Amino acid sequence: MAHYRVVLLPGDGIGPEITAVARQLLDVVAQRYGFQLDFEEQPIGGSAIDMIGDPLPEATLTACKTADAVLLAAIGSPRFDNLPREKRPETGLLKLRSGLNLFANLRPVRTVPALIDTSSLKREVIEEVDLIVVRELTGGIYFGRPKGRIEVNGDERGFNTMTYSASEVDRIARVAFEIARERNGRLCSVDKANVLDVSQLWRDRVDAMARSHDDIDVSHMYVDNAAMQLVSDPRQFDVLLTENLFGDILSDEAAVLTGSIGVLPSASLGSENPGLFEPVHGSAPDIAGQDKANPIAMVLSAAMMLRVGLKQNSAADDIERAVDTILSSGFRTNDLMSDGCIPLGCRAMGEQLLKAL
Incomplete structure (x- = not known):
């Protein structure tokens, strides 16, 4: 036993x-x-x-x-x-x-037919939603250094640091690619590469890993657009890969798709x-x-x-x-x-x- x-x-x-x-x-x-x-x-x-x-x-x-x-x-x-x-x-x-x-934080979101009418979104938007958010959990702005509050020229300033190493991105991306392979073969990596250097590193590492995963359909989406797409067309997503802060927000947003x-x-x-x-x-x-x-x-x-x-x-x-x-x-x-x-x-x-x- x-x-x-x-x-x-x-x-x-x-x-x-x-x-x-x-x-x-x-x-x-x-x-x-x-x-x-x-x-x-x-x-x-x-x-x-x-x-x-x-x-x-x-x-x-x-x-x-x-x-x-x-x-x-x-x-x-x-x-x-x-x-x-x-x-x-x-x-x-x-x-x-x-x-x-x-x-690695995994949050599956699947519409339950018996609860579909409890959602605040229309039935035709959320029917057959079945996605999973893969969120990096131990890096990013929640754990980055330096952080704190300081006095500068008579004014108080608070600050946090969003930081990732290539190995940290590779580690969580590998999990997401493996999950995508077990599901429907689609992975959308969410970042803010148009503004943040750390997001550009994230995107570069995901693209590098994608070259050895020809069976996975890889796309990228800015986090603000991803937040909008989650409530307007959630069925387009299979595996959503993202860093700690963005994943914290998006996974909670995705949670309401099910109605509760x-x-x-x-x-x-x-x-x-x-x-x-x-x-x-x-x-x-x-x-x-x-x-x-x-x-x-x-x-x-x-x-x-x-x-x-x-x-x-x-x-x-x-x-x-x-x-x-x-x-x-x-x-x-x-x-x-x-x-x-x-x-x-x-x-x-x-x-x-x-x-x-």
Whole structure:
């Protein structure tokens, strides 16, 4: 029997509620397919600040480094907004990604037929959308040096540095090319090469790699145009490759194509350490503890963990089919509600998922 050690990071807000649902489903498919998941919970974000005073305790990072996969729910709370930046929950997440050297963030965006009318965009625009954003995660302006705030001639100036090396671009581009080869063979690299030197380097390196990938149709698009095209003609995209800041913005924009950010998973991968799997939504502290949370994105993140991180494809298929089944049957949490559907809380959605499973 295969054994996998999974670190669970429930985090803040609705995190513990949606983690409990995902864990139940993981236990079922593990038993069904004859493998064992050994779970270990660790604090991160605001919960870690409350317990230890640090958004990423050393014990949490150590546990994650030695795991087979890490499943994170959500972090963040307005309670911590007045703390210094290095002490806020979000810093814990950035340090976790950096500490695990998770340089590739994958965000699949696929239209769910049962939810298509919940989108703010027209049905004819978003039908059959199926794309993935490949975002570089450990470089760019979020991590570049120098950065800070200084006094200049009696005026305060803030500054950050957007910087990439050729090897950093090659590393993330290689991931995107491999994914494009497994999908529909189309890759669009997003940059701002008409203005930024760092983007021109990015484009040059992507073009260099394209020469050894004749089977991939490679195009380039400026980030402002890409933002417009995502909401006007999203079906043109298969794999979107971009750097950290642009990817942060575009992946959230792409998320709304499905009608709700509450149904989208993500993965952050490196070359050596375990992958980190998490829903793209936030901690929703305004509904925490009220049994109103939507667990679907967390459940699909668990399925993505099984497929990408643990190579348990059949188990992942079962969980994804269970999600499709309950949505087709009209079960909804409040964020997904539409006429004629059946409203359920977080725990009841978990029960329906277990029945479908």
